[in-house]
Amino acid sequence: MGAKQKSICGKIDMHIARDGKWFYHGTPIPRKEMVCLFASTLERRTDGSYWLVTPHEEAEIGVEDVPFLAVELFNCSCGRGRIISFRTNVDDLVTLDQPGQLRMAPTGNSNPPYIKVREGLEARLTRSVYYELVGLGSEEIVDGERLYGIWSSGIFYPLGQLEDAP
Numbered sequence: 001m002g003a004k005q006k007s008i009c010g011k012i013d014m015h016i017a018r019d020g021k022w023f024y025h026g027t028p029i030p031r032k033e034m035v036c037l038f039a040s041t042l043e044r045r046t047d048g049s050y051w052l053v054t055p056h057e058e059a060e061i062g063v064e065d066v067p068f069l070a071v072e073l074f075n076c077s078c079g080r081g082r083i084i085s086f087r088t089n090v091d092d093l094v095t096l097d098q099p100g101q102l103r104m105a106p107t108g109n110s111n112p113p114y115i116k117v118r119e120g121l122e123a124r125l126t127r128s129v130y131y132e133l134v135g136l137g138s139e140e141i142v143d144g145e146r147l148y149g150i151w152s153s154g155i156f157y158p159l160g161q162l163e164d165a166p
Contacts, residue, residue, distance in 0.1 A: 007057045014038075014052075015062035020069040020089045032090075039090040042067055044120030068092065068123035070115055073132045082136070084152040086115060088123045097153035104159065111160070134159060 014024045022029040022038065029035050041052045042061075050063045070086040077083060085095040094117050096102060101116045113130055114122045125133065137150045137159055149158040 006055070009057055009059035011060040011062075014059070016050075016064065016067050018064040036090045039067065039092075042121060066114060066122040066124050068117055068121065070094070070123040070125045070129050073129050075136060079138075080151045080154060082151050084133070084136070084150065086123065086125070086129065088117060092117055092123075094123070095153065096150075096157065097155070099155055102157040113159070 013026070014022070016022050022035045029038075038052055041054055043051050043053050045051060050061050050067060052059050052061060068088040068090060071089050072087040074085040074087070075082065076085075083095060083097070085093055087093055094115055096115065098116070103114050104111050105114055113125045113133070115125065117123050133150060137148050139162060140147050140149060140156055140158075142156065142158065146162040147156075147158040148160050148162050149156055151157075
């Protein structure tokens, strides 16, 4: 007897709103434990689609921006020896320790920062966490440019370019 085939459910009426709330058939999912369970099965495909994947079923869901929010910042040490970690709204702990793990995404009048949580999945920093992160920053000269950014795990993550005063 062969292995049981995985069932592909296709697109289901579940989505994650920009504010991190999960919805099923237009109704918010109220139990955080249930959201965390769904989040643990979430994958992003190369075409940009998001799927809940279990050993027996796969279902595509909608995501307005990114699936997670970074809601808390942890800071250990200071300067170039600093280590910064984040807690997401689904209680994943993510340490900023890989080049390119933090990215700034200019959109209109804002420049929201995103962190890579796991392969293909990102969290957007909430405004308060972003302000806390900026407060830890420092000026650095990188390739002749004056940049403002933060150090974590021995890696400099630029937050923006500094202009010379007139």
